[in-house]
Amino acid sequence: MEPDCDLMPHRDEERSFRSVFSSALLGRGCHVEWLDDRCSPLPVGHWSDVADAADRAVLEHCVGPTLDLGCGPGRMAEHLASRGQRVLAVDVVPEAAALAAMRGLPTWVGDVFEPLPEEGTWGTALLADGNIGIGGDPARLLRRARDLVAPGGRVVVDLAAPGSGIRHRWARIRTVHHTSRPFRWAEVAADAVEPLARAAGLARIERHEHRGRWFAVLEASR
Numbered sequence: 001m002e003p004d005c006d007l008m009p010h011r012d013e014e015r016s017f018r019s020v021f022s023s024a025l026l027g028r029g030c031h032v033e034w035l036d037d038r039c040s041p042l043p044v045g046h047w048s049d050v051a052d053a054a055d056r057a058v059l060e061h062c063v064g065p066t067l068d069l070g071c072g073p074g075r076m077a078e079h080l081a082s083r084g085q086r087v088l089a090v091d092v093v094p095e096a097a098a099l100a101a102m103r104g105l106p107t108w109v110g111d112v113f114e115p116l117p118e119e120g121t122w123g124t125a126l127l128a129d130g131n132i133g134i135g136g137d138p139a140r141l142l143r144r145a146r147d148l149v150a151p152g153g154r155v156v157v158d159l160a161a162p163g164s165g166i167r168h169r170w171a172r173i174r175t176v177h178h179t180s181r182p183f184r185w186a187e188v189a190a191d192a193v194e195p196l197a198r199a200a201g202l203a204r205i206e207r208h209e210h211r212g213r214w215f216a217v218l219e220a221s222r
Contacts, residue, residue, distance in 0.1 A: 020173050020180040022095040025073065035170040035182060042173060047072040047129065048099070051079035055128075057210035061156050061217045064123020067148055069112050070131035074100025081105060090116065113144055122149045127157040136168055136184025142200035146220050155202060155218040162191040162214070190214040 024030035024044045033039040046052075051059065059079055064086075068077040071089035073096060080087045081104070089100040089107045097107040108117060112134060125145040132138050145155045167187040172180045188196065193216050194205050202218035209215075 014172070014181045015178050017173065017180045017183050018093045020175060020178050021093050023175050023178060024173065025093070025095050025099060030173055030175045032171050032173050033179075035172070039174075044073075047075060049075055051075050054210055054213045055079065057208070057213070058128060058156060058158065058215050059126075061154070061208070061215075062124040062126055063154065065118075065121070066124040066126055067116070067122050068126045068128070069145070070127065070129070070134055071100050071105075071107070072096050072129065074103045074105050074107075076126060076128050077105050078103045088117065112141070116148060119148055120150060123153050125149050125153070125155045127155065130158055130187070132157050132159065132188050133185040136170075136186050138166065138186045138188050139196050139199060142196055142202060142218070146200045146202055149220050151220060152222045153220050155197075155220070157188075157193070157216050157218065159190040159193055159207075159214045159216055160187045161212070162189050164189040165192050166196070190216065193218070 024042055030042040030044060031039045032042050055076060056079065059076060062080055066080055066085055066087045068087060068089045071077050071091045074089050077087045077089040077100060087105065089097065089105045091097045092111050094109050097109045101107045125148045132141065134141055142155065169185050170182045171185045172182045190207050197205050197218045201221050203221045204219035206217040
């Protein structure tokens with residue numbers, strides 16, 4: 001059952017996404033509220049845990065040095081590092097990067113669309129946990145990810161289940177005390193990613209499903 005957004009009290013003026021998400025990372029209950037009047041819990045507890053079997057099924061497709069874009073508390077990057085891969089955990093929220101650093105991970109605080117270390121040399125760019133939605137423009141984000149990896153590198157991306165197409169949405173996140181300003185987000189279904197990937201120069205597309213979790217491996221042209 002989805003939570004009732006009306007049960008969450010409206011508080012003071014809207015704050016930045018970074019500020020409210022930082023509160024969520026400290027353990028305060030948080031929801032994402034879509035501006036079509038639906039809301040759902042933000043699974044910060046899961047993101048703060050260790051990689052589970054479904055996560056590992058995705059991570060098996062990350063090869064070579066890997067950028068974890070929107071790393072959150074770092075569970076995905078931590079698993080990659082544990083098997084000997086070089087990884088850089090990237091997040092725009094300093095508190096998220098700090099939690100990833102506490103796992104012993106190298107981190108970078110910044111927006112994915114801003115300059116990042118060693119652009120064009122990474123083996124994999126990882127967009128897990130719905131991070132294809134960053135910025136609300138998945139076509140632009142995939143082009144950016146393509147520029148970050150080396151020729152023949154890959155983008156590994158979590159997707160929605162087939163059938164829902166591409167959805168451009170506005171959302172905000174809410175805790176008991178604070179509400180973020182609205183921000184753009186997007187969702188891409190597994191059967192809708194191919195034209196976006198090809199337009200971004202990601203020529204080879206493999207779709208996968210693991211116990212209801214859909215993701216794709218998109219390889220860059222050489």
